[in-house]
Amino acid sequence: MDHTTVGIIGGGPAGLLLARLLHNAGVDCVVLESRDRTYVEQRQRAGILEQSTVDVLRESGAGERLDREGMVHDGIELRWDRQAHRIDFPSLTGGRRVWVYAQTEVVKDLIALQMTDGAPLLFEARVNAVVGADTDRPVIHYTHQGRDKTLDCDYVVGCDGFHGVTRSAVPDGVMRTFERVYPYSWLGILADVPPSCDELIYAHSPRGFALHSMRSTTVGRLYLQVPNGTDPADWSDERIWDELAARFATDGDWRLERGPITSKAVLPMRSFVTEPMRWGRVLLAGDAAHIVPPTGAKGLNLAVSDVVVLARAFARLKDSGSTELLDAYSDTCLRRVWRAEHFSYFMTTTLHTDPEQSTFETRLQTSQLDRIAASPHAAAELAGNYAGLTIE
Numbered sequence: 001m002d003h004t005t006v007g008i009i010g011g012g013p014a015g016l017l018l019a020r021l022l023h024n025a026g027v028d029c030v031v032l033e034s035r036d037r038t039y040v041e042q043r044q045r046a047g048i049l050e051q052s053t054v055d056v057l058r059e060s061g062a063g064e065r066l067d068r069e070g071m072v073h074d075g076i077e078l079r080w081d082r083q084a085h086r087i088d089f090p091s092l093t094g095g096r097r098v099w100v101y102a103q104t105e106v107v108k109d110l111i112a113l114q115m116t117d118g119a120p121l122l123f124e125a126r127v128n129a130v131v132g133a134d135t136d137r138p139v140i141h142y143t144h145q146g147r148d149k150t151l152d153c154d155y156v157v158g159c160d161g162f163h164g165v166t167r168s169a170v171p172d173g174v175m176r177t178f179e180r181v182y183p184y185s186w187l188g189i190l191a192d193v194p195p196s197c198d199e200l201i202y203a204h205s206p207r208g209f210a211l212h213s214m215r216s217t218t219v220g221r222l223y224l225q226v227p228n229g230t231d232p233a234d235w236s237d238e239r240i241w242d243e244l245a246a247r248f249a250t251d252g253d254w255r256l257e258r259g260p261i262t263s264k265a266v267l268p269m270r271s272f273v274t275e276p277m278r279w280g281r282v283l284l285a286g287d288a289a290h291i292v293p294p295t296g297a298k299g300l301n302l303a304v305s306d307v308v309v310l311a312r313a314f315a316r317l318k319d320s321g322s323t324e325l326l327d328a329y330s331d332t333c334l335r336r337v338w339r340a341e342h343f344s345y346f347m348t349t350t351l352h353t354d355p356e357q358s359t360f361e362t363r364l365q366t367s368q369l370d371r372i373a374a375s376p377h378a379a380a381e382l383a384g385n386y387a388g389l390t391i392e
């Protein structure tokens with residue numbers, strides 16, 4: 001194997017789904033993933049799938065287990081000032097909802113499909129460089145099983161995440177980047193405990209933000225806002241549960257269930273966009289092109305929408321020879337990317353407490369939350385962004 005139509009770098013959700021969609025469209029491709037299969041399948045990340053992501057996974061043939069095991073959520077709860085307010089998605093979005101189904105499971109489903117009926121997927125194939133992005137035949141240089149190899153491609157798609165190598169194939173000055181780093185991180189835990197609530201809870205509190213989420217009916221996924229540079233070892237299990245309980249506290253009789261914590265990790269938060277998402281015959285998709293803070297649950301969903309647009313473009317090229325959709329790829333995706341960037345920024349800055357924040361700014365946050373509770377229009381705006389974005 002030394003030539004393919006589309007060389008895909010990275011076997012995360014973006015690369016795996018792109019390979020699936022291309023395979024279904026009869027476009028040949030190869031996926032090169034630097035890690036081993038077990039590592040990729042265990043990596044804890046996202047857990048919320050938008051309606052359009054679920055629709056795409058079903059259409060691609062990867063929806064069977066998702067339909068069996070995924071948990072449908074019709075809303076989220078916001079908490080602030082010891083009050084709780086539910087946002088109902090279907091009534092505010094014309095029927096759209098979200099699914100709780102972990103990224104690890106999406107990745108497992110896509111890998112299983114690819115291994116039984118799909119394009120070549122090479123694990124432990126680390127890409128070192130992409131050469132000739134501005135030529136008709138870009139070349140991927142990679143190391144597989146200790147041997148240096150090359151793959152000639154008609155097109156290369158970088159699905160290699162924020163720290164990948166594909167962006168560096170583009171000369172300095174061609175792409176613009178836009179970035180914001182936040183002055184806080186998340187301490188995320190997995191715990192063997194049933195959810196304390198049927199839906200996600202986003203809590204604004206004077207002690208900082210907290211999120212109650214879940215992976216299944218027996219595994220909880222919860223997050224606490226912590227200062228940047230926090231060492232998870234400084235947080236005992238008891239301290240974590242006490243802090244979560246304090247931040248979620250309301251005047252109602254709700255109680256946080258506690259259980260054994262099986263994993264703790266600190267996640268920094270960043271917004272980042274690369275423009276354009278294409279240069280010559282090299283294209284970027286997913287986290288390789290843009291990052292959002294996880295508060296809006298948009299990262300995985302954006303990766304999915306990028307590769308849907310891209311797969312359509314490659315299918316059009318194959319069927320008609322037209323590059324029209326490929327040429328429009330970057331502009332098409334960036335419209336949705338910037339919407340998601342704004343929503344993620346809005347959710348993050350409305351719900352977290354900046355260490356430099358004044359009491360004036362705290363009042364603005366609670367005024368915004370009051371507005372969402374009081375105005376169906378404000379609630380619909382939130383629900384539409386959270387559950388309702390469609391893929392152009």
Ligand SMILES: Cc1cc2nc3c(=O)[nH]c(=O)nc-3n(C[C@H](O)[C@H](O)[C@H](O)COP(=O)(O)OP(=O)(O)OC[C@H]3O[C@@H](n4cnc5c(N)ncnc54)[C@H](O)[C@@H]3O)c2cc1C
Nearest residue numbers: 010012013014034045046127160161286287298299300301
């Ligand atoms: C804690 C957390 C919670 C999140 N929650 C949500 C959520 O609820 N909803 C949501 O939509 N998003 C969420 N996200 C974001 C989401 O996980 C990412 O946006 C998503 O993983 C992006 O997929 P990707 O395929 O673009 O990139 P990645 O998942 O980063 O995959 C990139 C792949 O490329 C491989 N790679 C890197 N370099 C090379 C190389 N040189 N050669 C070969 N392969 C390489 C990597 O090993 C990796 O497998 C969350 C993220 C985190 C960290």
